[in-house]
Amino acid sequence: MDAVIALWTELPVVIQIVMKIVAIMLPLMLLVAYYTYAERKIIGYMQVRMGPNRVGFFGMRLWGLGQPIADAVKLMFKEIIIPTGASKTLFLIAPMLTIGPALAAWAVFPFDAGLVLADVNAGLLYILAMTSLGVYGVIIAGWASNSKYAFLGSIRSAAQIISYEIAMGFALVGVLVAAGSLNLGDIVNAQQGSVFHWFWLPLLPLFLVYFISGVAETNRAPFDVAEGESEIVAGFHVEYSGMTFAVFFLAEYANMILISALSALMFMGGWLSPLPQNWVDGVFLLDDGFQWLLLKTFAFMFLFLWFRATFPRYRYDQIMRLGWKVFIPITIVWIVVVSVMRVAEMPWWFN
């Protein structure tokens, strides 16, 4: 063990950072691949179907576990079609602009106490800035495709993402006031105590607004009017094929995982254990640790799939009404309430 650590510290800093990035990206990409599989399987069971169950490994079916790998290989070898009259450079840059911020946001994400790639003071702001950049990929894709449907999808999406970003930002202001820090690690530490110390309780309206806005921000059902198959075919990515389409697809799922993980971190106590501290102190797997963060993130990821299987698509004017006339007023009122609680040093949370 000491030899490994010695070897690690010998490495140049750049290599160390690259290896850390790979250590985050590889499991994330694997999770994205199997999230698509989980989605098809879970929605399948919810609709009394089997879901994918043919592709396995080495001649065994294994409940269709080989499906994401087969899909990836298929998409990689498909032709990338660039429509006539498309703005070629922008058409190819758009998918990269979508996935870039979705992955970059993980740089400040703490996975356990002290286990973070970049422990920056303004982590929350950085996350907010990165999630606000994802919209460029969608807008540019729609415009560069030189297609009416793609353009309509991107216009819808841009308006929607900007509207919900405000509600999301305000919800995070509430978290910032409650925790008194922009550092994500400090935000989790501020929730220490028990399940009732986690921010979901004092910030309940903000928590609900944040997660629902997160669903809208990632263009997922029931807010997926940017795709709207029944109205505008497939929205902004209608002209994309092969790997360029796959990148949009990956970015969408990476964003869903990010929103789930952030909800777990900021409102559900992150890596803190829900069990009383004196029971679990030092007990393997029950004590605070990464496994709890993972469990909470999976719970939120499941909610995304559940929503998709349950709710019909919102009408566009109702999406706008919900964002501007319901969510933003709720968040503004609750920021005032949280500030008062904070100044009054309300027992349990803020004393």
Place this chain on the structure above:
Amino acid sequence: MSFEKFLFYVFAAILVFAAVMVITRKNPVHSALFLVLAFFNSAGLWMLAEAEFLAIALVLVYVGAVMVLFLFVVMMLDINIAELRAGFVRNAPVAILVAIAMVIELVIVVGPQRFGLDEVAAPAAKPAGYSNTEELGLALFTQHLYAFEIAAVILLVGIVAAIGLTMRRRPDTKSQDPSRQVTVKAKDRLRVIKMDAEEKA
């Protein structure tokens, strides 16, 4: 050359390149996207100056919101480039005069004679735990509270004015009101009438 200096020149070079592209591209969407690139690189420069709050706020506000709305409008405009070109030659002499005047003024105010290590001493590096955001917040909410609040009120007036200017009553639209839709009872829409059976003639 230290690594910071190298980064500075990289960011600065891309910034200048992007800024030139903004004013030379024919397609307004390309110009807007180069402006985004320019904002991004100036955020990088601010990050190098240890002003991380300003850097992230620039990305968040200008790149994440303002430029998206800008693109939104520019993409939907149908700009006739030939028409724009026609005005260019006619207005060029005035534009050149204005540009020269501005360059001279800028050089007088912020020319090279005002900068350099002998004019302004390099600020000392901040300790590891230093939070730029916290310092900025403390300064804004104590020393500069009135200026901060006046700016906030001016912005609010701007929002109210913009909404007031663009809002118009349109009685002929057939928009639906969801809260009225859900409160509708069958009785409001449907009337059951009792009547005698009609006899066949």
